[in-house]
Amino acid sequence: MPEGHPVPVLPPIERASVAAPGAELIAEPAESRAKRRTKYGVLFWVCVGIVGAMILLAVLASVLPIQSPTSLDYQAVNSGPSLHHLLGTDDLGRDLLSRIIYGSRVSLIIGFGSVGIGLLFGGSAGMLAAFRGRGTDGVLNALSFVLLAFPPILAIMVIEAFWGKTLLKLTLLFALVATPQLFRVVRANTLSFANREFITAARSMGATTNRILFKELLPNVLPSAVSFALIGVAIAIVVEGSLAFLGLSISLPTASLGNIINEGAQLYNLQANPYPVLFPSLYIFLLIVSLNLIGDRLRASYDTREAKL
Amino acid sequence: MLVYVAKRLAQLVVIVFVISVLAFLLVHLLPGDPTLTILGPNDTPQARAQLLQQLGLNKSLLQQYWTWLTNVLHGNLGESFITHQTVTNAVATAIPIDIELIILSQLMALVVAIPLALFAALRPNGKLDRVANSGSFAMLSIPTFVAAVILVLVFAVELHWVPATGFNRLSQGLGPNLKSAVLPSVALALGSVVIYFRLLRTDLIATLQEDFVTMARSKGLSTRYILLRHALRPSSFSLLAGAGISIGSLLTGTFVVEYLMQLDGLGFQLVNAINQRDYLMVQGFALVIAVFYVLINFVVDFVLTLLDPRVRRA
Numbered sequence: 001m002p003e004g005h006p007v008p009v010l011p012p013i014e015r016a017s018v019a020a021p022g023a024e025l026i027a028e029p030a031e032s033r034a035k036r037r038t039k040y041g042v043l044f045w046v047c048v049g050i051v052g053a054m055i056l057l058a059v060l061a062s063v064l065p066i067q068s069p070t071s072l073d074y075q076a077v078n079s080g081p082s083l084h085h086l087l088g089t090d091d092l093g094r095d096l097l098s099r100i101i102y103g104s105r106v107s108l109i110i111g112f113g114s115v116g117i118g119l120l121f122g123g124s125a126g127m128l129a130a131f132r133g134r135g136t137d138g139v140l141n142a143l144s145f146v147l148l149a150f151p152p153i154l155a156i157m158v159i160e161a162f163w164g165k166t167l168l169k170l171t172l173l174f175a176l177v178a179t180p181q182l183f184r185v186v187r188a189n190t191l192s193f194a195n196r197e198f199i200t201a202a203r204s205m206g207a208t209t210n211r212i213l214f215k216e217l218l219p220n221v222l223p224s225a226v227s228f229a230l231i232g233v234a235i236a237i238v239v240e241g242s243l244a245f246l247g248l249s250i251s252l253p254t255a256s257l258g259n260i261i262n263e264g265a266q267l268y269n270l271q272a273n274p275y276p277v278l279f280p281s282l283y284i285f286l287l288i289v290s291l292n293l294i295g296d297r298l299r300a301s302y303d304t305r306e307a308k309l
Numbered sequence: 310m311l312v313y314v315a316k317r318l319a320q321l322v323v324i325v326f327v328i329s330v331l332a333f334l335l336v337h338l339l340p341g342d343p344t345l346t347i348l349g350p351n352d353t354p355q356a357r358a359q360l361l362q363q364l365g366l367n368k369s370l371l372q373q374y375w376t377w378l379t380n381v382l383h384g385n386l387g388e389s390f391i392t393h394q395t396v397t398n399a400v401a402t403a404i405p406i407d408i409e410l411i412i413l414s415q416l417m418a419l420v421v422a423i424p425l426a427l428f429a430a431l432r433p434n435g436k437l438d439r440v441a442n443s444g445s446f447a448m449l450s451i452p453t454f455v456a457a458v459i460l461v462l463v464f465a466v467e468l469h470w471v472p473a474t475g476f477n478r479l480s481q482g483l484g485p486n487l488k489s490a491v492l493p494s495v496a497l498a499l500g501s502v503v504i505y506f507r508l509l510r511t512d513l514i515a516t517l518q519e520d521f522v523t524m525a526r527s528k529g530l531s532t533r534y535i536l537l538r539h540a541l542r543p544s545s546f547s548l549l550a551g552a553g554i555s556i557g558s559l560l561t562g563t564f565v566v567e568y569l570m571q572l573d574g575l576g577f578q579l580v581n582a583i584n585q586r587d588y589l590m591v592q593g594f595a596l597v598i599a600v601f602y603v604l605i606n607f608v609v610d611f612v613l614t615l616l617d618p619r620v621r622r623a
Contacts (some may be wrong), residue, residue: 149324150331151602153561158335158595161583238452242561245454246568246580258454265458265569270466277462281455289450296446 044297047290054287058105067095069102069255080275090260090276091269100280103255106167106244107287111237113171118178119229125179126186127217130194131209141187144180152177153239157248165251174236185228189221227298234291241284257284313614321607325600329381332596333374386593391585396593399578404597406476406574407563413490414497414559415552421498422505427536429506430513441506448503453562457496457569464492474571493566500562501555508551512544546616553609556602575601 057064067085072092081088087096129140156173163169193199194217202216243249244258245265252259257280263269264276368376380387386396429438465473471492477485516522517540525535564576571577575598582590 146324146327149603150328150599151557151560153557153564154595154598154602155331155335157579157583158591161586161591162335162588234450239561241452242454242565245565248580248583261454261458265461270458270462274462277458281459284452284455285447285450288452289447292446292450 040297040301044294047293050286050290051294054104054283055108057101058108061098061101061105064101066098066101069094069099070253071095080273087279088273088275090263091272096260096276096279099255099260100257100283103257103260103280104283104287106250106254106256107237107240107258107284109167110171110174110240111233114174114236115178115182115229115232117171117175118182118232119225121175122179122182123186123221123225126183127190127213127221129183130187130190131213131217137187140183144183147176147180148184153242156239156243157246160243161248165249167250170240170250174240178232178236182225182229182232186221186225189224190217193217193220224299227295230291230295230298234288234295237284237291238288310614314611317607317610321603324603328599328603329378329596330374332592332599333377335592335595337370337373381596386596387589389582389587389590391587391590396590399590400575400593400597403573403575403578405478406567406572407576409479409490410494410497410563410566410572410574411559413494415501417494417498418501418505422502422509423541426506426509426513427541429510430517430540431532431536433514438510442510445503445506448499449507451499453496453500453558454565454569456499457493457566460492460496461569476570476572476574493570493572496566497559497562500558501552504551504555505548508547509544512547513540516540516544542616546613549609549613549616553606553613556605556609560598560602 072094079085079089085095085097087100089095090099125140129137156170156177160170160173163173199212199216202212207216240249240256241258241261244256245262247259247262249258250256260280261277264274264280270277384397386400388395389399425441429435429441432438461473464470471488475489477489479486513536522535522539525539530539560576563574564580566572567574567577568580575594579591579594579598581587582594
């Protein structure tokens with residue numbers, strides 16, 4: 001985080017005797033990093049570890065000593081977990097562990113990629129709209145409402161069906177859907193800071209717009225935007241999985257978590273061998289729960305109670 | 310109040326108009342020539358010219374939109390190239406299934422979520438609250454396509470309690486209808502129940518610390534009476550707002566559930582139409598689903614203003 005203006009001490013919030021988990025973190029001033037580490041709790045770091053390990057596995061998939069996700073082993077069709085196939089195989093004898101690791105690439109790239117792009121564009125637009133106000137805000141705000149009016153999954157389904165289902169196109173489409181949502185979050189957040197004293201102070205000292213945006217507002221807005229974005233990543237991964245499950249994400253035979261489950265869920269497969277459904281389901285669950293928990297804890301420690309806008 | 314509703318209605322009209330333009334453009338501006346699909350091997354210049362004429366594709370985009378819109382407003386959404394069924398007809402057979410699934414699942418979700426939240430909020434950080442809270446956090450991370458497959462695996466494939474696929478319409482009798490609707494509804498309800506529980510619990514905990522609750526308590530009212538008569542209503546606003554927010558994921562959920570269990574609803578038919586590149590069908594379904602979505606959002610908003618006068622002033 002860039003060293004900018006000192007983080008303003010938030011107005012004291014009446015502490016209820018019983019508060020939502022994490023709410024006690026709200027009113028506390030910035031503390032040393034070490035202390036913060038214990039504050040997030042052990043579970044938080046376990047989840048960071050899980051997501052980190054999953055990303056590492058996905059990145060290193062091609063150099064890891066695992067089988068190809070598409071090679072067929074007719075000796076071991078529908079086999080359960082064994083030494084040779086750690087998580088077993090599917091109905092074509094493909095190694096499940098390898099399919100899950102390669103499949104996670106699709107989920108992770110679309111999830112992090114689209115939300116990253118959305119954060120970049122939606123976030124900048126949101127800050128600009130909130131800071132400029134008036135015309136800029138009116139136009140961008142109306143645009144975001146229009147984009148949000150269309151149910152996201154429907155837009156993605158219909159467009160990619162005709163446009164093509166490559167990884168790049170899917171990521172861009174997901175980014176298109178994520179942008180207005182992140183725009184709204186960042187805009188609301190920036191608005192709550194834009195009229196605070198320290199901004200007025202900076203302005204009265206003759207700070208340029210750029211300086212105010214990047215040195216004063218950004219450090220304050222970024223943490224909560226990132227924590228929201230992490231939950232956005234989880235949502236994007238679930239939506240991608242649902243599309244893949246419907247056969248509408250990346251084209252076969254590229255593995256993705258959703259299409260592994262889809263193939264496993266065909267009735268004759270489901271009766272023969274539940275593992276191709278269970279293992280990727282478990283993987284998705286761990287990934288989503290970790291992302292949610294990380295995002296939730298971060299948000300609890302950074303977000304002031306958002307005023308209704 | 311009237312002014313507020315009129316304003317919202319005007320917004321609604323604008324949004325529906327935008328949706329109609331988007332639905333129209335979605336299919337018209339995207340690459341991929343529908344005439345190729347329709348003609349297939351019969352692709353001769355004459356046949357193509359005739360087809361373009363017949364579909365009105367040789368006119369300007371604006372004219373096409375106008376023709377399309379007037380047709381839509383007359384309830385004519387066109388006709389499938391493949392099955393030659395009218396889209397309106399397909400929508401009419403699909404919608405009852407979706408409505409039934411949504412109503413059943415939301416009822417189930419509320420029946421479970423409200424009592425659970427009441428008990429949990431009664432003793433925040435008590436045993437029940439902690440279990441329910443962390444349990445719901447975990448459930449929040451189970452996508453519908455995972456939950457639905459596992460439900461089918463357990464209750465249809467292993468236990469044979471309910472059929473794994475297919476839907477019996479209400480006209481085939483209530484018993485068979487419920488039997489085929491229960492599994493998909495439960496799969497959908499799982500996602501909603503968590504959201505409702507978490508929202509209501511947070512709100513209830515806050516409400517129960519208000520002075521008027523202390524007052525009611527000091528008057529000697531029973532806990533039950535306070536919870537149901539004093540605390541529930543002011544705590545139900547974010548529940549309702551949450552219902553609006555969860556429509557999007559509910560939509561994804563119905564697509565998944567219908568596809569998995571081969572229920573002939575909007576989602577299942579839309580996915581089929583997309584796979585067959587049946588573009589008028591896709592357009593019609595996209596329009597209907599999007600309008601449906603916006604309408605539900607509007608109704609939720611409207612009920613919210615009826616319950617909570619603060620929204621109107623904001």
